[in-house]
Each structure stands twice: as C-alpha cells, then as structure tokens.
Amino acid sequence: MTAPSSLDSSLDAARPASPDLLRSVFRRHAAGVAVVTARGGAGPVGFTATSLTSVSADPPLVSFGISTGSSSWPAVAEAGHVGVHILGEHQRELAGTFARHGADRFGAPTGWREGPEGVPVLDGVLAWLVCRVVARVPAGDHRIVLAEVAVGDPSGEGRPLVYHQGRFNGLRD
Secondary structure (H helix, E strand, O other): OOOOOHHHHHHHOOOOOOHHHHHHHHOOOOEEOEEEEEEEOOEEEEEEEOOOEEEEEOOEEEEEEEEOOOOOHHHHHHOOEEEEEEOEHHHHHHHHHHHOOOOOOOOOOOOEEEOHHHOEEEOOOOEEEEEEEEEEEEEOOEEEEEEEEEEEEOOOOOOEEEEEOOEEEEOOO
16 A cells, blocks of 8 residues: 555545636636737727637637627627737736726727727737637637637737736746
C-alpha cells in the first residue's frame, strides 16, 4: 500500500457538477482577455470574452462563447462579421467596461472606429481581427460562435491582459 497523496485528499473534497463548481474551477484557470464587437441595429455592441480560441490555421478560424442572455447576443446572433480584440494589461478599465451590464461601452473614454465590414474596431489593443461568422453552435445557455478571419492587425504593443481569480491582471515574469 502506498502513502496517501494530495490527490487522495483532493478526491475526498470532490463535489458534484454544478454551475458553482465550474465557476470555482475556472477561476483558477488564467485566460487571455478579448473584447468581441459587432454592428447592431441600434449601434455597436460588444462584450468581454475569456473564451477566445484559435481553432484552425487553414482556414484561419477562431471561436468564442456568448451567453444567450447577454445584451450583445441579439446583434451577434444576426451579425455577418465580428471584431475580436486582444487586450493589453494597460486596458483593465476597458475590459471592465465591456464586462459590466448596462455600461455605455462605446462612449468616452472608449476609443474606436468603424472598421472593415462596418465592424467596430477598438483603439490601442494589442491585436485585432475582423471575422466572418460561419456558425453559431448551441451549448447550454451559450452559443459557440465560429468565425473565419478576414483581416486583422497584430502590431499593437504591450503585454497581454489575463483574467484569473475573478480579476483582470497583467503577467508577471
């Protein structure tokens, strides 16, 4: 018989699946921070996303999740194109603005312009893409949006913003 390990005590503390368990586990997962934007009928929309994933290089595809309860969902549900913006650690406030319910996301001090395909493109980001939506896949109370990259710019400067333990943080060396 082997000595008990930390895994054994971890197994003793295991909890059944629940929304709270999933949130608790993913608070420990550091994720890059992006803002997704789209053109809506009543003006631009956008939200902070930590679910951005590179899916394929050929063709270049990305994915992200969005809650069907999000104020941005109706526009994203209809949009032909979306903007994907990689935020820098200098943009904690911007990430918070786009994460906050009811915030004026495109009012001052948010800098942005109309980009390709009429998609709102944010100023000062590390990188941005404009992507053509190719699928919206149901996933519980969310949709996984698959989008093919049309155009972008990776030339922003700075270090990435990450989300960990419920906070926006910079990287530490």
